[in-house]
Amino acid sequence: MRAPVDTVVGIAHPADDRSLVTAAQSGDRGALDALLRRHQARLWGLCRRLAGNDADGQDALQEAMIALVRGLPHFDGRAAFTTWSYRVATNAALDELRRRKRRPTPGLPDLDGPGMPATSAAAVDGAVADRLDVDAAVAALPEDFRAAVVLRDLCDLEYSEIAEILDIPPGTVRSRIARGRGQLADLLGTPRPPTTVQTPTP
Amino acid sequence: MNAPPPLDDIASALIDGLLTADEAAAARRDPAVVERAAQMQAARDLVRQVPPVDAGAGDRALAAALGAWDESQFPTGRADEAAGGAEGRPLDPTRPFAGPPVAAGTAGGGAGTPSGEPPAAPVLSLPARAAARRQSGARWLGAAAVLAVLVALGGILASQDATSDETAQEPGEAETSQSADAGDGAGGGDDRATAEGTTPSPGAPDEAEDGATLGPADAAPRHADLGSVGSATELAARAEAVLAGSEEFDVDERLDAGDDPRDPSSDPGDAAPTTTTVPAPTCPDPLASAPGAGPLVLRGRALLGGEPVEVWVHEAGGTRRMVATDASCVRVADEIVPG
Numbered sequence: 001m002r003a004p005v006d007t008v009v010g011i012a013h014p015a016d017d018r019s020l021v022t023a024a025q026s027g028d029r030g031a032l033d034a035l036l037r038r039h040q041a042r043l044w045g046l047c048r049r050l051a052g053n054d055a056d057g058q059d060a061l062q063e064a065m066i067a068l069v070r071g072l073p074h075f076d077g078r079a080a081f082t083t084w085s086y087r088v089a090t091n092a093a094l095d096e097l098r099r100r101k102r103r104p105t106p107g108l109p110d111l112d113g114p115g116m117p118a119t120s121a122a123a124v125d126g127a128v129a130d131r132l133d134v135d136a137a138v139a140a141l142p143e144d145f146r147a148a149v150v151l152r153d154l155c156d157l158e159y160s161e162i163a164e165i166l167d168i169p170p171g172t173v174r175s176r177i178a179r180g181r182g183q184l185a186d187l188l189g190t191p192r193p194p195t196t197v198q199t200p201t202p
Numbered sequence: 203m204n205a206p207p208p209l210d211d212i213a214s215a216l217i218d219g220l221l222t223a224d225e226a227a228a229a230r231r232d233p234a235v236v237e238r239a240a241q242m243q244a245a246r247d248l249v250r251q252v253p254p255v256d257a258g259a260g261d262r263a264l265a266a267a268l269g270a271w272d273e274s275q276f277p278t279g280r281a282d283e284a285a286g287g288a289e290g291r292p293l294d295p296t297r298p299f300a301g302p303p304v305a306a307g308t309a310g311g312g313a314g315t316p317s318g319e320p321p322a323a324p325v326l327s328l329p330a331r332a333a334a335r336r337q338s339g340a341r342w343l344g345a346a347a348v349l350a351v352l353v354a355l356g357g358i359l360a361s362q363d364a365t366s367d368e369t370a371q372e373p374g375e376a377e378t379s380q381s382a383d384a385g386d387g388a389g390g391g392d393d394r395a396t397a398e399g400t401t402p403s404p405g406a407p408d409e410a411e412d413g414a415t416l417g418p419a420d421a422a423p424r425h426a427d428l429g430s431v432g433s434a435t436e437l438a439a440r441a442e443a444v445l446a447g448s449e450e451f452d453v454d455e456r457l458d459a460g461d462d463p464r465d466p467s468s469d470p471g472d473a474a475p476t477t478t479t480v481p482a483p484t485c486p487d488p489l490a491s492a493p494g495a496g497p498l499v500l501r502g503r504a505l506l507g508g509e510p511v512e513v514w515v516h517e518a519g520g521t522r523r524m525v526a527t528d529a530s531c532v533r534v535a536d537e538i539v540p541g
Contacts, residue, residue: 036268049252054253069268134248153250154249154252174220177218182209185245
């Protein structure tokens with residue numbers, strides 16, 4: 001049995017984002033505060049998944065939020081704030097990862113953290129094992145695949161948005177997602193089916 | 203890049219709904235595709251499970267970001283110091299994930315930065331924080347060394363001046379007084395005094411602190427030990443409770459500098475406890491020169507996530523804003539006090 005953990009959900013309403021961004025760019029500190037709080041959980045999910053452990057994820061989140069603040073005066077609103085913030089956070093998280101090579105393996109999960117509700121010991125053990133497995137599997141993906149898979153499967157972004165964030169063609173996004181998902185499935189203990197498919201290529 | 207295996211490509215496209223109706227129907231008739239898609243879906247479900255951010259870490263990230271914003275709006279010397287100690291290159295939030303840099307305004311995200319434009323403001327990146335912490339430690343060591351020399355000289359002079367007991371100063375007294383001076387200097391007290399247009403008197407450091415930091419005597423702030431809290435939000439709630447005068451952790455006493463664990467020059471054994479001395483803060487009031495911050499209404503200290511912090515609450519227009527700084531004078535919390 002696996003202990004339930006929260007799933008990162010929720011995309012902030014773009015219209016509200018626009019007004020908050022405009023106010024923040026005009027110097028409204030409260031608007032900036034609200035904007036950051038509004039997107040913090042979403043950015044945390046991305047940073048945490050890309051970083052592979054809580055400690056690096058927290059550092060990446062901080063760097064991402066600082067980078068957002070620094071870049072906000074240059075944000076012209078042609079893309080959704082959500083998309084732009086994902087781009088900033090992805091860069092920040094991967095930069096943080098490259099600086100933190102001293103910790104190449106995922107850290108132990110925080111058993112007292114809010115994501116670990118009080119359940120049976122077996123359930124906690126199962127959740128810990130899952131987190132370690134997932135963290136290790138995601139960390140084992142090539143960086144290109146990891147970012148594409150996380151942006152798609154965690155952040156629910158469209159291929160076109162991922163292409164924009166990663167600055168690559170949509171066809172490359174599709175290829176990276178497919179290969180990344182395949183590697184993840186193999187790494188997480190779900191081996192490839194033995195037969196070879198003969199269906200038409202889409 | 204090599205093309206992905208057809209099975210993975212088709213299964214992934216099936217999950218994302220990228221196939222035409224005919225292609226999808228054909229894919230669903232193939233057990234291998236169906237099984238592979240199920241495996242990918244199971245992995246996807248695991249990837250989507252992320253524990254929520256720790257409240258303290260979220261607060262710290264938010265405070266750091268707002269601190270960076272404050273620095274860009276109201277630059278201070280401390281920001282320059284922190285930036286000068288940065289080890290890593292500053293983040294460029296507009297840089298694409300891969301490939302060449304994006305020219306101004308060319309990215310779909312509209313996040314281009316004009317070429318050659320300097321960073322908007324120095325920020326306290328994590329390496330900068332570490333460097334600032336090291337610099338702060340070096341300053342403390344220097345201040346402690348100077349203090350030790352002064353105390354030794356004072357003792358020598360006192361012993362040589364055997365004919366005048368009235369004018370000889372006790373070494374312990376000299377140490378206590380100079381400890382406050384050293385702590386003030388290392389913590390940036392000069393900035394605070396300058397900001398308020400007040401010059402601390404060398405002979406009366408405590409009074410100078412009061413005048414420079416706390417404002418007029420008729421609007422003296424409260425002083426409190428806010429205890430140990432786990433998050434900035436909780437700290438703000440305690441500050442509110444203290445200001446409302448309803449909580450027992452409001453000791454409302456004049457804390458003695460000798461008790462300050464962040465003051466390496468202090469010695470609790472030598473410093474006589476007193477309830478009439480305002481401690482010299484080890485850090486400058488972060489909002490002392492912030493426009494519109496209003497007067498200081500509460501100053502205190504606490505343990506935030508196990509780390510000692512100094513707390514400052516200003517009030518303007520009915521809104522109270524709390525800022526906490528850690529031992530390196532880095533802002534670790536920035537909250538609106540409820541109520």
